[in-house]
């Protein structure tokens with residue numbers, strides 16, 4: 001894990017010092033910070049036999065901020081491999097993107113599928 005944390009340590013001063021001969025009565029004086037980075041979610045685009053390539057390119061430009069060249073490349077990856085990650089987001093943003101793509105595809109009567117999964 002790369003997240004920085006404070007390692008628990010024993011208090012080694014005053015009446016807790018080993019020199020006192022009173023045994024190991026160390027006290028934990030600091031604890032692991034309980035803040036965690038929020039989980040990230042991959043947004044996946046799935047291939048199908050019917051959605052036009054240009055429609056998929058447009059979706060990637062419109063909802064994922066890709067240039068035409070980037071969008072075309074990712075579209076071709078999905079077409080050839082069946083699936084590709086089109087972005088990584090917080091849960092809320094990923095849900096919004098999936099909803100936007102699914103709604104846009106439905107309104108245009110294309111069977112394009114977009115899903116999310118925890119990274």
Ligand code: TYC
Pocket residue numbers: 045046047048049050051052053056075076078079112
């Ligand atoms: N396979 C589609 C076709 O040949 C194109 C396509 C690409 C569809 C990517 C969906 O996510 C997709 N028209």
